[in-house]
Amino acid sequence: MARERLQKVMASAGVASRRECEELILAGVVRVNGRQVDSLPAFADPDTDAISVDGRRLKPPQRVYFALNKPKGVICTNRDPQGRKVAVDLVQCSQRIFCIGRLDADTTGLIVLTNDAELTNRLTHPRYKVPKTYIATIKGRLDADAVQRLKRGIWLAEGKTGKAAVKVLKAGHKESAVEITISQGLNRQVRRMLANVGVPVKSLKRTRIGKLKLGPLPSGQYRPLSKAEIASLKRESAATTKASNRASRA
Incomplete structure (x- = not known):
């Protein structure tokens, strides 16, 4: 997996919010592969680097993937200053997850929630065109x-x-x-x-x-993605990446 911003890796592991994780880094209590990290920007690979906070090592996050049929009035951010219901509240999961892309409050239907930052980038960045x-x-x-x-x-x-x-x-x-x-x-x-x-x-x-369908999933309900569905999303995002690269070289 590609290296990510350290505060993002920490937040995905459930340490705290990204802003709070930045403060922990600046306080000098974070180490990556045994070396103290006390300045930003800082990067790490959650799958290969040994990251510890106050001497406690972070476990590599287990990747989780869910499909949610978002109801009207629910928003796709992890927090809302206005107190509206957010999509992550509808999914029971011990991992810190986030929406892949967004649907506005009035739009319903399929949204994918995960803690896989790489897949999120591939499915939301304009260049990939899923x-x-x-x-x-x-x-x-x-x-x-x-x-x-x-x-x-x-x-x-x-x-x-x-x-x-x-x-x-x-x-x-x-x-x-x-x-x-x-x-x-x-x-x-x-x-x-x-x-x-x-x-x-x-x-x-x-x-x-992509090829992932909402199907008969009721409004407000969610389900884990199958291994085949996860693989399909990854293949499709990888295929559009290659096509984009070929087009840029043409």
């Missing part, structure tokens, strides 16, 4: 021109979005359902893309990350 699929219930109907605009990419404040896969699941005069797959993670991207083509979103649900 596809994510959503089903949007919209007001009115999405016409053929709007579908083509979404497929080609929409101009937002950050620039033009990448191409999207779009499928109309249900077409009605008052309400329609649309499946959209994107490979970016801009803030509220799907909602903004649909608003740009004149169809406000009534509800939005993420159903898939």
Whole structure:
């Protein structure tokens, strides 16, 4: 595994928050492979380095992976100053876990929670382009021109979005359902893309990350990922990394 910031490794092992771990490092009570570390930035490999805090060695964290069907109103940060319910509170786990990416409070559906920092980076960093699929219930109907605009990419404040896969699941005069797959993670991207083509979103649900499907998991419930699902996410993120590297050399 790649080296990570020492305070992040400590926090993932459940020592304290990252800020508190930084204070412990600066206080000189942290050692890596027997050497005192008392300045930042500092880095360590949680799988190979011997890390101790106040003489107590940290155990390498056991990697855990969960799929959660996030309900509306739940947010994807580990803490919320406003006191709203956070996704990690819905998963019973002794490890310090965090969400891979985010869904806004109004969006429901699939979110992955883990303590695997490397996989988190690969699934959230823009360069890796792991596809994510959503089903949007919209007001009115999405016409053929709007579908083509979404497929080609929409101009937002950050620039033009990448191409999207779009499928109309249900077409009605008052309400329609649309499946959209994107490979970016801009803030509220799907909602903004649909608003740009004149169809406000009534509800939005993420159903898939890469090949990982939400399936029949009830709202508010979670399940551990299978070994095959974990391997699939890692393979897909690795494949998109190689494709990105080839494109950058072209």
